[in-house]
Amino acid sequence: MSSTPSGVLKEDEESNQGMKRSSGCLKGHDSQTATLLKETPLENLRLASQAVLERAQKQGRSSCPRCKSSRMFYCYTCYIPVETVPTGEIPVVKLPLKIDIIKHPNETDGKSTAVHAKLLAPDSVTIYTYPCIPDYEDTRHEIALIFPGPNSVAVNDIPRSLQKKCQGQVSCDEEDESLTEPALKNARLEPGTDSNLDAADWHSGGKTGPLSKIVFIDSTWNQTKKIITDERLQGLLQIELKSRKTCFWRHQKGKPDTYLSTIEAIYYFLVDYHKEVLKEKYDGQYDNLLFFFAFMYRLIKTAKSSVGKE
Numbered sequence: 001m002s003s004t005p006s007g008v009l010k011e012d013e014e015s016n017q018g019m020k021r022s023s024g025c026l027k028g029h030d031s032q033t034a035t036l037l038k039e040t041p042l043e044n045l046r047l048a049s050q051a052v053l054e055r056a057q058k059q060g061r062s063s064c065p066r067c068k069s070s071r072m073f074y075c076y077t078c079y080i081p082v083e084t085v086p087t088g089e090i091p092v093v094k095l096p097l098k099i100d101i102i103k104h105p106n107e108t109d110g111k112s113t114a115v116h117a118k119l120l121a122p123d124s125v126t127i128y129t130y131p132c133i134p135d136y137e138d139t140r141h142e143i144a145l146i147f148p149g150p151n152s153v154a155v156n157d158i159p160r161s162l163q164k165k166c167q168g169q170v171s172c173d174e175e176d177e178s179l180t181e182p183a184l185k186n187a188r189l190e191p192g193t194d195s196n197l198d199a200a201d202w203h204s205g206g207k208t209g210p211l212s213k214i215v216f217i218d219s220t221w222n223q224t225k226k227i228i229t230d231e232r233l234q235g236l237l238q239i240e241l242k243s244r245k246t247c248f249w250r251h252q253k254g255k256p257d258t259y260l261s262t263i264e265a266i267y268y269f270l271v272d273y274h275k276e277v278l279k280e281k282y283d284g285q286y287d288n289l290l291f292f293f294a295f296m297y298r299l300i301k302t303a304k305s306s307v308g309k310e
């Protein structure tokens with residue numbers, strides 16, 4: 001991209017002092033840009049054409065069709081694209097499960113990448129503002145929460161952990177019976193044993209996988225710690241993601257670079273789930289979840305390098 005990313009910089013003035021300083025002295029450095037692109041971990045994604053974003057960026061801010069606020073690319077309060085970004089030109093990503101995102105009320109909407117998920121997979125993603133969150137009581141045997149706690153398990157451990165949890169719950173509820181007939185109980189709970197807990201079972205049952213829903217918390221680390229103690233989230237299986245470095249340009253000060261933005265966490269979870277739990281070949285099916293993220297990353301990286309920030 002050779003043009004100056006003025007639109008994004010304008011957007012950024014609201015929330016990023018560093019970028020604000022860099023506006024006004026931007027130049028295109030194509031060779032430098034090319035080198036940088038090679039280094040980015042986002043370069044091999046299978047993304048839909050971003051021509052629509054390039055056009056919108058050149059036009060600058062536009063109105064939200066619903067609340068009429070002036071925004072770049074999308075409205076972060078209505079979760080819809082602005083007028084210069086027709087919905088039909090944005091990719092739609094099909095997900096193997098539903099996603100709930102719990103947002104802390106103090107989280108600045110414009111800074112969050114959670115809305116990317118809602119824009120790109122509108123039928124599968126729901127954003128809740130804490131403390132207005134659902135009660136997961138009845139469905140907790142097929143729901144998990146992304147949180148790196150002392151009891152969290154890896155993605156490839158989801159099937160086994162869910163089954164263990166399920167059995168544990170039953171034996172607590174009906175202790176006598178389970179003590180005397182553990183084998184029978186086991187058989188009644190799941191039509192199989194650990195050894196055949198594989199993709200074939202879920203497909204035959206008409207389900208896509210062992211999880212119907214995954215919950216993410218979209219907030220700073222300190223706010224997350226508070227939300228995680230909410231009684232409605234107790235008893236949910238907690239999942240810890242593999243360590244990966246963030247590409248987020250607003251990553252939290254004082255936090256390690258393995259602290260992912262919400263859209264990165266969602267993306268990496270889905271890739272691992274697809275490969276390690278659904279046991280299917282990953283062919284870029286969820287890459288378009290990074291449609292906005294990769295575009296904005298590239299603009300900001302280019303802008304920063306042009307002014308010698310990096």
Ligand SMILES: [Zn+2]
Binds near residue numbers: 065067069075077078
């Ligand atoms: Zn709006």
